[in-house]
Amino acid sequence: MAVAILAVAILPAACSRGERAAVERGPHVVLITVDTLRRDYVSFYADPPLPTPAFDRFGHEGGAADLAVAPYGRTTQSVGTIMTGLHPLRHGAEGLGLNLPAEVTTLAEHFRAAGYRTLAFVSNRNLRPGLGFDQGFEHYGSDPSRYRGNSADALTREAIEWIEAQEAFETPLFLWVHYLDPHWGYLPPMELARLADPNWTRPVYLRDWPKIEGLEKSDILYFGDRHLTDREVDHTQRLYSAEIAAVDQEVGRLVSVLDAAGILREALVCFTSDHGEGTGEHDYYFGHGEYIYEGVLRVPLMFWFPGSIPVGTRVGGVVRLEDVAPTILDLAGLSVPADLDGQSIAPLLREGGMQEPPPVTGVHLSDFRLVRQRNPRQTVPGRAGQWWAIRRDGYKYLRIPLRGGEFEEELYDLERDPDELVNLVAERPQVAARLRAEVERRMRTRRDLSDEPPLTTAEDLEALRSLGYVD
Numbered sequence: 001m002a003v004a005i006l007a008v009a010i011l012p013a014a015c016s017r018g019e020r021a022a023v024e025r026g027p028h029v030v031l032i033t034v035d036t037l038r039r040d041y042v043s044f045y046a047d048p049p050l051p052t053p054a055f056d057r058f059g060h061e062g063g064a065a066d067l068a069v070a071p072y073g074r075t076t077q078s079v080g081t082i083m084t085g086l087h088p089l090r091h092g093a094e095g096l097g098l099n100l101p102a103e104v105t106t107l108a109e110h111f112r113a114a115g116y117r118t119l120a121f122v123s124n125r126n127l128r129p130g131l132g133f134d135q136g137f138e139h140y141g142s143d144p145s146r147y148r149g150n151s152a153d154a155l156t157r158e159a160i161e162w163i164e165a166q167e168a169f170e171t172p173l174f175l176w177v178h179y180l181d182p183h184w185g186y187l188p189p190m191e192l193a194r195l196a197d198p199n200w201t202r203p204v205y206l207r208d209w210p211k212i213e214g215l216e217k218s219d220i221l222y223f224g225d226r227h228l229t230d231r232e233v234d235h236t237q238r239l240y241s242a243e244i245a246a247v248d249q250e251v252g253r254l255v256s257v258l259d260a261a262g263i264l265r266e267a268l269v270c271f272t273s274d275h276g277e278g279t280g281e282h283d284y285y286f287g288h289g290e291y292i293y294e295g296v297l298r299v300p301l302m303f304w305f306p307g308s309i310p311v312g313t314r315v316g317g318v319v320r321l322e323d324v325a326p327t328i329l330d331l332a333g334l335s336v337p338a339d340l341d342g343q344s345i346a347p348l349l350r351e352g353g354m355q356e357p358p359p360v361t362g363v364h365l366s367d368f369r370l371v372r373q374r375n376p377r378q379t380v381p382g383r384a385g386q387w388w389a390i391r392r393d394g395y396k397y398l399r400i401p402l403r404g405g406e407f408e409e410e411l412y413d414l415e416r417d418p419d420e421l422v423n424l425v426a427e428r429p430q431v432a433a434r435l436r437a438e439v440e441r442r443m444r445t446r447r448d449l450s451d452e453p454p455l456t457t458a459e460d461l462e463a464l465r466s467l468g469y470v471d
């Protein structure tokens with residue numbers, strides 16, 4: 001039973017496999033991350049066009065954070081945070097495509113030091129080997145054929161092949177699987193596209209519609225309402241849901257193989273995403289990274305650990321992706337480093353019921369390294385043009401730079417106005433002033449990374465183009 005396993009210390013890495021009796025080792029740890037997965041497109045949390053039963057199972061049978069948020073709307077920064085428990089301003093992979101520095105200690109390194117076998121299967125070019133996300137992994141499956149998305153089946157197959165090739169799992173595993181499919185463009189299997197939008201009567205599903213209509217991604221991203229009818233926006237949202245449903249099926253397949261291999265008998269599973277997706281709110285259509293409204297920041301977060309986390313546990317309040325790594329370490333019985341930005345919610349998960357973590361401050365920034373020229377709301381290039389947001393006490397304050405050192409401000413009461421429709425800056429000047437001062441304090445103390453080169457190699461640009469990042 002997992003409870004008994006947690007009660008004993010993890011043996012140091014120096015122990016050989018033979019010395020580690022089954023009862024003395026830690027649980028297997030499975031981390032499943034789905035790129036670009038908005039919280040409200042997971043049917044555990046809301047009512048998307050297609051349900052996600054495989055994802056939902058982790059929350060129904062285990063514990064879930066009601067509201068989990070990403071620090072940035074980009075893969076590099078937020079996956080770096082999931083892996084380290086550090087905010088991107090501290091772990092240093094603060095722009096798309098940058099390296100996760102060797103000085104940080106990742107989950108894989110912690111588990112490897114504790115005697116685990118560490119393996120990853122990933123599908124995003126920004127997580128490719130050599131960028132630091134592979135540190136601590138003894139096996140890092142990252143076939144470039146998966147970098148364009150539509151790769152959930154190939155990714156699952158590779159993970160399954162590895163699992164089925166093993167004779168036994170006496171040594172505990174730390175297994176990370178990262179799916180990419182919900183990322184733009186939305187190219188779900190046709191049967192799921194039809195299921196998601198059965199009343200679509202045009203001859204062509206808009207799976208390839210930028211090419212069909214002759215539109216660039218920037219036309220859609222910032223000016224979708226000029227180019228798309230409401231019905232086309234709805235259709236595209238449904239294609240996004242169909243992409244997610246395709247990954248859900250693959251996660252179900254992976255879980256059944258993990259179960260058949262006996263791995264789930266003593267396993268902790270963490271399920272989450274690196275960031276969400278704009279699906280039209282605030283005139284931001286089918287992208288992430290530039291605008292940092294809630295659709296881009298809210299992600300699912302679930303922990304499944306039978307025997308340790310009571311069925312149906314909920315954690316209220318705000319949980320950040322910074323909290324994921326310390327929670328995983330804590331649940332697995334490893335010590336949690338004291339100097340992380342996140343904090344473990346394991347005690348709340350173990351208690352069951354609905355628990356509230358202590359109030360936290362969420363710090364969110366837009367990407368500075370890849371910003372489209374046509375972005376109408378990032379008029380200042382580079383880091384000076386980055387949006388900042390602070391989340392605290394139910395409020396979210398945004399600082400949006402303008403030319404000449406000016407900036408726009410927005411303030412939202414997220415409990416009453418989760419869609420961020422009513423700007424309260426004029427109505428609540430004291431709240432705005434307090435949060436503005438907090439942003440400015442953090443701006444002054446950030447590390448200087450001004451020498452970071454832009455993403456301009458031909459290979460970078462082609463890879464980014466294929467994912468709709470550049471036109």
Ligand SMILES: [Zn+2]
Binds near residue numbers: 035074075274
């Ligand atoms: Zn991502």
